Amino acid sequence: MIFLNKESTKKGKIMKTISIINLKGGCAKSTTAINTAALLAMKHKKRVLLIDNDPQGNTSQFFGAYDENTLCGSAEILINKEPSNIWKVLEGVNLIDANMTLLEADNQVRSSMERQDNRLAAFLEKKAADYDYCIIDNPPAILMCTINALCASDEVIIPVTLDNWALDGVEVITRQIEALHTLNQKLKIAGILLTNYKKSIENEMAEKWLRENCPYKVFDTRIRHSEKAVAATYYKEPLEKYSPRSAAAVTYRKFVKELQEIENGI
Numbered sequence: 707m708i709f710l711n712k713e714s715t716k717k718g719k720i721m722k723t724i725s726i727i728n729l730k731g732g733c734a735k736s737t738t739a740i741n742t743a744a745l746l747a748m749k750h751k752k753r754v755l756l757i758d759n760d761p762q763g764n765t766s767q768f769f770g771a772y773d774e775n776t777l778c779g780s781a782e783i784l785i786n787k788e789p790s791n792i793w794k795v796l797e798g799v800n801l802i803d804a805n806m807t808l809l810e811a812d813n814q815v816r817s818s819m820e821r822q823d824n825r826l827a828a829f830l831e832k833k834a835a836d837y838d839y840c841i842i843d844n845p846p847a848i849l850m851c852t853i854n855a856l857c858a859s860d861e862v863i864i865p866v867t868l869d870n871w872a873l874d875g876v877e878v879i880t881r882q883i884e885a886l887h888t889l890n891q892k893l894k895i896a897g898i899l900l901t902n903y904k905k906s907i908e909n910e911m912a913e914k915w916l917r918e919n920c921p922y923k924v925f926d927t928r929i930r931h932s933e934k935a936v937a938a939t940y941y942k943e944p945l946e947k948y949s950p951r952s953a954a955a956v957t958y959r960k961f962v963k964e965l966q967e968i969e970n971g972i
């Protein structure tokens with residue numbers, strides 16, 4: 707499926723690939739990947755390829771694009787095959803699915819003698835004219851598929867839900883990303899995104915510390931906690947559709963606008 711719009715067919719426009727990553731579990735990586743992809747398409751009229759790169763398959767399950775008995779698209783890419791199915795999940799958003807077969811492919815590829823880190827990059831190079839953005843939802847672990855995502859990405863966004871261990875988590879992932887610079891010199895840390903944010907004295911202090919001490923950009927927008935974010939997973943709808951006035955939807959809109967403004971140099 708090819709989506710065309712005037713802006714994206716302008717000469718020189720190329721797909722931007724963004725990995726959503728943190729080795730800490732449950733910090734809203736999938737929620738951020740899903741809602742960022744949805745908003746780029748729905749509000750900013752971008753053509754988006756969303757890649758579920760996590761064997762848990764949460765993003766695929768979210769969109770009802772999960773079949774545990776079939777070799778998933780992200781596993782196919784890892785073993786150098788063309789994905790047999792790319793799911794159209796929203797107007798302007800196509801999805802490459804994941805399930806546990808990605809973990810099997812990951813193990814298989816690790817024992818191969820051939821080069822393993824550049825398979826997703828090679829696949830995305832072929833797709834660069836069809837999309838404005840590729841958003842990759844990553845697992846909370848450094849697997850070969852995670853290394854492939856970092857080798858294929860222009861930027862990473864690190865979602866962080868504040869707690870006492872969150873700040874150590876930022877240090878761990880940023881160190882891993884810096885270590886990968888030899889494999890992908892163009893890779894940049896776009897910024898740290900505070901997610902599932904609840905106002906409390908402790909969170910305000912942790913946020914202040916992070917903004918003052920973190921050597922990377924911390925996005926101005928904080929994604930607010932909202933029960934609607936959990937409910938939306940049952941209805942399989944991005945927040946913009948399910949509950950556009952919820953605090954989480956409002957702040958995801960604000961975040962994607964901030965991201966676009968940074969990109970456009972505003």
Ligand SMILES: Nc1ncnc2c1ncn2[C@@H]1O[C@H](COP(=O)(O)OP(=O)(O)OP(=O)(O)O)[C@@H](O)[C@H]1O
Nearest residue numbers: 731732733734735736737846902930931932935936
């Ligand atoms: N803004 C929010 N408000 C309330 N709940 C949220 C919000 N963002 C995420 N959640 C909930 O937090 C939980 C974890 O979110 P999510 O699955 O996106 O995290 P993850 O980082 O992808 O987890 P994993 O490491 O397992 O892949 C989910 O139940 C999700 O619905």
Ligand SMILES: [Mg+2]
Nearest residue numbers: 735736760764
């Ligand atoms: Mg996830």
